[in-house]
Amino acid sequence: MVEVFKWIKWGRILVVIFVCITLNSCIDPFEIETENFENILVINATITNEVKNQEILLSRTFRFEDDGPLSEEGAIVKVIEDASVEYTFEESSPGIYRSVQEFAASSGKEYELSIQTSEGRSYVSDKVTLPQETSIERIYPQKITNNNGVEGLGIFVDTFDPTGNSQYYRYEFEETYRIITPLWYPFDLIVTSEGENSFEFGLVNRPENQKVCYASNVSNNIKIANTTIFEEDRITGLEVNFIPAEDIRVDNRYSILVRQYVQSREANGFYEILSSFSESESLFSQIQPGFITGNIISENNQDEKVLGYFDVSSVSEQRIFVNRDDFLIDLPRFALECDLIELVKDPFDELITFHQRIGAFIDSNEVRYFPDAPPEPGEPIEFPGILSYFVPRACGDCTALGVSTAPGFWVD
Template sequence: MRILVTILLCSTLNSCIDPFEIETENFENILVVNATITNEVKNQKILLSRTFRFEDNGPLSEEGAIVKVIEDASIEYLFTESAPGTYRSVQEFAASSGKEYELSVQTSDGKSYVSDNVTLPQETSIERVYAQRSTNDSGVEGLGIFVDTFDPTGNSQYYRYEFEETYRIVTPLWYPSDVIVTAEGEESFEFGLVNRSESQKVCYASNVSNNIKITNTTIFEEDRITGLEVNFIPAADIRIDNRYSILVRQYVQSREANGFYEILSNFSESESLFSQIQPGFITGNIISEDNTDEKVLGYFDVSSVSEQRIFANRSDFLIDLPRFALECELIELVRDPFEELITFHQRVSVFIDSNEVRYFSDTPTTPGEPLEQPISRIVFLPRACGDCTALGVSGAPDFWMD
């Protein structure tokens, strides 16, 4: 579970409307627990935070807690805080079939919380993850990512999906030179050219899923999922402008966990904070040991996990559709007729130092050689048009395949 509560506030202004500020009334400071233990041998992770007001910037991490997962009421796995509100198990471990697991949390103010005992569901592998051209509910064409899975035993039934996506970004107008200030005088600056790093030509960016995708097969004759769309990328999105990869993770979960995530999904996908139907508090499987009336938001889940990664090239699916395009209009600085040279050069220097633009020229130049001095005209591009590190990072990730 990557998000426990997603709050969307959309204001579309088609006419003049007096703005107003929203202030939370009757706010409750509630512990939020984000905990899924899996059958993977790894340092398991648990996230603790607090609910927050609409007017706040985001959740406050719950720091300094003592976190444990207890197996069969006898074996304890201790967690340490690796970052504010993020707790990782000291040792690697995996949830095992036939064993019961319980979460124990003691916050820094001495309050104790405990979960119900939960067990590992049926282990079922993803059959296939695949990409194909698709159209979303709004009529937009793009690339859909789909999943097939099957459990011949019929015991899995409840599934949840997450993904991590990575995409390649190619700089549209990469230029081999950057301009720098080489000397600063009382009446003018001198400018020169240096080599632009080739690492700014190709970059990579990644996202993780931020919605809740669940499904179940309880009404079907077979425990089979066919053609479930877990992600959609519009054709004009930068993510599918070149080459795209997605790692899909399938969680087999309990009926109780499925019910919790279903309610949470309905809440987070509400179209408006002011919709007529508002869900009440979402009850999970974690309670306060000190005060049974205290609310705790979250669910301690033990899930079996399967994952698959695929790659997709735009040219294989969407070559005939409109594609992503950066606004790469040239930014030309020209000295005004009555502008002092030093003033113009100061303007150029500010542009260079801003890191918001990159030098560009349609005339061949040699890095390391000075520009014709004094300059009275110079051309830039928005940074992303000449340097892909504005949108991603250089260097392909270890899993990347061309």
């Protein structure tokens, strides 16, 4: 939910900028300020049927002009099972609370969330139960053109509950992709010594782990679906993600883990309203969504607003891998701006001044050395005569865009 509110904030800012440009009426600077701000506790709490350290996120609403939400720190958080068993949570990092012991929600039992803030305010949720588990049938990729006419890769999900009891679904995903350094060169240029009148430069081996890297993202929107109007409790071809063909995520090899939550009708209603709010197209719409009421209240003040929902969901997940050439080989692909950068000595510069510029360029960590005519593979490498050629760091070192260690789940 924290990610959702960040998305809302930046979406609003972009809308304001767009309106100003379109109307050509923003002659004076326009400062966005929040009026009638309310400091409201925000709770993101989903307990699942997975045996793990469950996690609950607490934060505060933030003003339109602020950078983001503040974490709610120092709270006492508990999940109570059947009014008798308590699972306590500890704050693992600001605003993130993890259960001390691993546990899983079980069918036929009632669960209740209890929170006491560092200021002594108490909050409690309705009692909720675990819906039945329904497994994802399949996750699959397809080359598609989206509603904006952009070609790329769509990720789709099919699921089916023959009992007809699931009906309400929510989807999240984690995506990981491989990055190949486009202008790899096996040596880096360094300053080996510094004298009164000049620098001396040399080459050192560039780490091999800068050739191939991996980066990951998590979904930051709300994708829900329900089957209540269908004859069967079946979802077919629901798009959970779309990646344009020219996006770096599908430049080489891509993986996505899709998580399917079966949730209650009440939880579905909450997320449906939240989704509509976050996808509002106009800041100045005449229809305002108002406050989103969840199932958590303040025990100290019944009129206090609390934003969030305590949800108990059953989860199914599935991962797939996709090679770009299997689906998008005929489409334009991602390309970094990798123009060669040459530092040229000014005729009026002393040599030491020029060398200092090269040294500062190297120390900036924004570039990587790349001779204007690097040798072909297998060709002997000689120390270049011209030292001042570079490319942007990401073009010669993939750790500018990701990490060099492959995730444990990665399969080539």
